[in-house]
Amino acid sequence: MITVAGSCAAVLLLASCADEPADLPYGTVQQMMANEVQPTADIYWGAVGSSSELIDGKPVNRDWQPETDAEWQAVAASAVKLRELANTLGSPAYAEVRxxxxxxxxxGLAQAATRAEEAAKSKNPDAVFEAGGxxxxxxSACHQAFPPEAPAAGAEPVDMTPNR
Incomplete structure (x- = not known):
């Protein structure tokens, strides 16, 4: 299953890869999304959350969030990296053929990532969850403006369901 980050990756992948310059720092947009944006966003989106399930007919709720300073720093670092990746995607190397x-x-992605970093630095799980949203x-807005291309033969379609 591809998560929210995957859906963001698919949006930014839209512009035709055939017109990509040969000297892109992370390869094509598709490669950048798969190798950099997706795993980085997954770190952020997976940092806080909750779930519930029935066990023996009784609801069991589970919440999670970073517990140590190092864990919170990893969440903040993922937001910093998302901002850097957004800035790279907006650079002439990637933007000129879009x-x-x-x-x-x-x-917009860079600004949202800045807010996500601030939320992580505050060590506030609600703020991190909101920033993830x-x-x-x-x-999602980018997907509407730049609908993802149909997946290549054998590839899985993008699932925009948040990984929470």
Missing amino acids: AEGWTDFTE TLYSVC
């Missing part, structure tokens, strides 16, 4: 509006979305909203 449709109008591309840099608006990359800037904002990141998701940026990705």
Whole structure:
């Protein structure tokens, strides 16, 4: 299953890879999404959450969040990296062959990642969860403006369900 980050990756992948310059720092947009954005966003989205399930007919709730300073720092670092990746996606190397509006979305992703970093630094799980929702909203808006291409033969379709 591809998570929210995967859906963001699919959005940013939209612009035609055939027109990509040969000297991209992370390869094509598709490669960058799969190898950098997706795993980085998964760190952020997986940092806090809750679930419930029935066990022996009784609801069991489970909440999780970072417990140590190092865990909180890893969440903040993932937001920093998302901002850096967004800035790279907005750089001329990636943006010059994209449709109008591309840099608006990359800037939106960078701004959302900055807020996500601040939330992680505050060590507030509710703020991290909310910032994750904002990141998701940026990705969703980009999907609407730049609908993802159909997956290649044998590839799984993008699932926009948050990994929470």
